[in-house]
Amino acid sequence: MSALLEVDGLEVDYGTARALDGADLRVAAGEAVGVVGESGSGKSTLGAAIGRLLPRQAVVAAGTVRVAGEPVLDLPPAALRRLRRQRLGFVFQDPIASLDPTMKVGAQLRLVLRAHGRESPGGRDGGRGGGDVAFHLERVRLDDPRVAAAYPHQLSGGMAQRVAIALAMAASPELLVADEPTASLDSQVREEVLNVVFALARQAGTSIVWLSHDLPAVARRCDRVAVMYAGRVVESGPAADVLGDPVHPYTAALARSAPAVAVPGVRLEPVPGRPPVLTGPSPGCAFAPRCPFAEDRCATERPEPVRVGAKDVLCHRAAELEVIA
Amino acid sequence: MKETAGEKETAGVKGVKGRRPRQRLDPLSLTGLGCLLLLVLVALGSLVHAGGDPDAIVGPRLRPPGPGWWLGTDNLGRSMLPRVMEGVGTTLLLSSAAVLVTAALSAGFGILAGYRGGYLNELIMRVVELLYSFPAIVLAILVAAVAGPGQLAAVASIVLVTIPLMTRLVRAAAVAVAERDYVTAAAISGAGLPRILGRHVLPNVAGTIAVQGTYALSVGISVEGGLSFLGFGVQPPQASLGVLIRQGGTYMMAAPWLIIGPGVVLVLAILSINVLGDGLRDRFEPRETRSLI
Numbered sequence: 001m002s003a004l005l006e007v008d009g010l011e012v013d014y015g016t017a018r019a020l021d022g023a024d025l026r027v028a029a030g031e032a033v034g035v036v037g038e039s040g041s042g043k044s045t046l047g048a049a050i051g052r053l054l055p056r057q058a059v060v061a062a063g064t065v066r067v068a069g070e071p072v073l074d075l076p077p078a079a080l081r082r083l084r085r086q087r088l089g090f091v092f093q094d095p096i097a098s099l100d101p102t103m104k105v106g107a108q109l110r111l112v113l114r115a116h117g118r119e120s121p122g123g124r125d126g127g128r129g130g131g132d133v134a135f136h137l138e139r140v141r142l143d144d145p146r147v148a149a150a151y152p153h154q155l156s157g158g159m160a161q162r163v164a165i166a167l168a169m170a171a172s173p174e175l176l177v178a179d180e181p182t183a184s185l186d187s188q189v190r191e192e193v194l195n196v197v198f199a200l201a202r203q204a205g206t207s208i209v210w211l212s213h214d215l216p217a218v219a220r221r222c223d224r225v226a227v228m229y230a231g232r233v234v235e236s237g238p239a240a241d242v243l244g245d246p247v248h249p250y251t252a253a254l255a256r257s258a259p260a261v262a263v264p265g266v267r268l269e270p271v272p273g274r275p276p277v278l279t280g281p282s283p284g285c286a287f288a289p290r291c292p293f294a295e296d297r298c299a300t301e302r303p304e305p306v307r308v309g310a311k312d313v314l315c316h317r318a319a320e321l322e323v324i325a
Numbered sequence: 326m327k328e329t330a331g332e333k334e335t336a337g338v339k340g341v342k343g344r345r346p347r348q349r350l351d352p353l354s355l356t357g358l359g360c361l362l363l364l365v366l367v368a369l370g371s372l373v374h375a376g377g378d379p380d381a382i383v384g385p386r387l388r389p390p391g392p393g394w395w396l397g398t399d400n401l402g403r404s405m406l407p408r409v410m411e412g413v414g415t416t417l418l419l420s421s422a423a424v425l426v427t428a429a430l431s432a433g434f435g436i437l438a439g440y441r442g443g444y445l446n447e448l449i450m451r452v453v454e455l456l457y458s459f460p461a462i463v464l465a466i467l468v469a470a471v472a473g474p475g476q477l478a479a480v481a482s483i484v485l486v487t488i489p490l491m492t493r494l495v496r497a498a499a500v501a502v503a504e505r506d507y508v509t510a511a512a513i514s515g516a517g518l519p520r521i522l523g524r525h526v527l528p529n530v531a532g533t534i535a536v537q538g539t540y541a542l543s544v545g546i547s548v549e550g551g552l553s554f555l556g557f558g559v560q561p562p563q564a565s566l567g568v569l570i571r572q573g574g575t576y577m578m579a580a581p582w583l584i585i586g587p588g589v590v591l592v593l594a595i596l597s598i599n600v601l602g603d604g605l606r607d608r609f610e611p612r613e614t615r616s617l618i
Contacts, residue, residue, distance in 0.1 A: 023579055055504075085515025098506035102528035108507075111524065112514045166511060303401055 004029045011062030018278035019045040021231035034218030035279030043211040047179045089173035091181045095161035099152035106133045106148030116171040140166045150271040159190035172204040179211045215258045219243045230286035237311030250287045326422025354604020360597035368414030379407040387580040397582035408564045409586045413566035423483035431491035446602040457489035469557030487541035498530040532609030539602035543595045548568035566591045
């Protein structure tokens with residue numbers, strides 16, 4: 001089965017700062033992939049690149065992004081619009097900001113539905129009307145009819161995010177990119193919102209790329225995990241393998257620093273040092289200065305992905321470390 | 326009473342907040358609005374000659390205010406009251422027409438420049454800056470020289486004087502809106518440029534356009550006044566505030582009421598519009614954005 005999303009060697013610069021330094025990512029149809037990493041590791045840039053939503057000052061230095069085989073970064077405008085409309089959905093971090101403050105929720109939903117014509121599953125009555133809107137709001141468990149008549153500022157964060165999810169999923173996209181969709185919500189609402197996203201995606205057969213800080217939640221919900229560090233995916237593979245049995249020293253350090261896996265009374269181990277700020281291609285492994293297993297070649301030679309079991313690991317010493325792990 | 330009822334109704338549903346209490350204009354801006362409406366009423370009154378026929382000769386020349394001519398008479402013995410009423414009407418009409426044109430053009434150019442960026446933005450902004458660098462009255466005289474003195478010159482001058490600032494501010498607002506997630510989300514849902522600009526960007530910069538529109542109106546009134554005062558705008562016998570002040574200026578020492586009437590009305594109009602604009606700005610743009618005028 002060929003992948004729905006293929007990101008190959010993507011390099012993106014913001015002026016002199018390098019956000020992506022050769023990132024690779026593959027997502028199969030119907031698969032949920034969690035992308036985890038520290039702030040500044042390039043998660044959001046990767047997410048934006050999938051929809052060609054990079055800010056104006058971003059420059060793609062190298063690499064390709066393919067969605068269903070189509071080169072997203074090279075498409076002419078009309079084809080790009082069609083690809084976005086038919087295949088892509090996005091959910092952003094700040095739910096209130098992702099809704100237009102001047103338009104009622106129902107009107108925004110109708111606008112999206114009209115753009116997709118009547119091909120949406122809610123278009124059963126063929127009408128242009130309220131039935132569709134109510135159907136799509138009920139799918140995200142917003143049953144109150146007053147939600148459709150409300151402006152975004154009248155909704156709570158959790159409700160607004162569910163509306164944003166309804167908007168993104170209205171057209172049953174093939175790929176949903178969720179950029180920390182629960183970062184601004186409190187922990188109780190967080191679970192409900194994630195339940196809604198994953199339930200809808202499963203129903204529609206939508207693949208999910210979920211950018212997140214939350215390792216345990218990713219481990220619970222995603223089929224596969226990709227760990228990013230300094231603009232590269234350093235380890236990817238089945239979620240349980242990557243987080244439960246990490247090979248890359250960074251993944252291992254990250255897994256040890258997660259509060260949820262801590263045993264009470266035992267100190268959390270933060271990753272020593274701080275993430276680098278790249279100004280160009282990293283000469284070697286970007287994690288080398290912080291890595292307890294670094295050798296000479298780590299600083300001078302760029303690691304290539306190594307297959308370890310079911311995982312792809314970006315480490316010169318992956319084979320040896322696997323034995324240790 | 327209504328507020329509490331509304332809150333009770335929503336209290337049962339988790340998350341849906343009640344309607345925000347309607348923000349009202351502060352008393353000062355309301356006074357400004359009232360003043361402006363009064364001037365509009367006066368202008369409408371002149372259409373039915375509520376204060377008398379502006380062109381009729383009613384008495385001796387250059388008489389101070391008195392019964393029959395409550396604002397005095399001019400050098401031809403016409404009563405100043407109906408002339409000032411007609412003048413307010415002409416000035417307000419020309420300025421508002423010009424501001425509507427400015428608003429439409431600024432909205433179009435500003436939103437395009439702000440959303441699209443790139444060369445289009447550079448082109449629009451450089452042209453706007455070129456216009457901005459001319460002193461208002463020099464620009465107005467230039468327009469009058471090209472188009473010939475008259476109402477059209479007055480309108481065109483007001484448009485050219487007010488368009489740079491409004492375009493720049495609309496562009497700035499559009500740049501901010503263009504980066505918001507809902508615009509990105511609209512793009513992802515496959516919306517074309519017209520829908521993004523018309524349905525998402527324009528409504529979100531409308532507050533800026535409204536606020537700048539009021540300021541542009543007051544600038545427009547003073548440009549019309551200045552241009553007509555210099556003789557390049559509205560032409561007599563039609564009255565505008567600028568025309569009246571120009572005619573009154575000749576007899577300023579002998580008959581000061583000729584300029585006091587239209588002058589006071591001119592000041593009142595500009596002042597009330599500015600005060601109203603401040604109120605609208607506080608309402609629409611509650612942050613620290615201040616007019617550059």
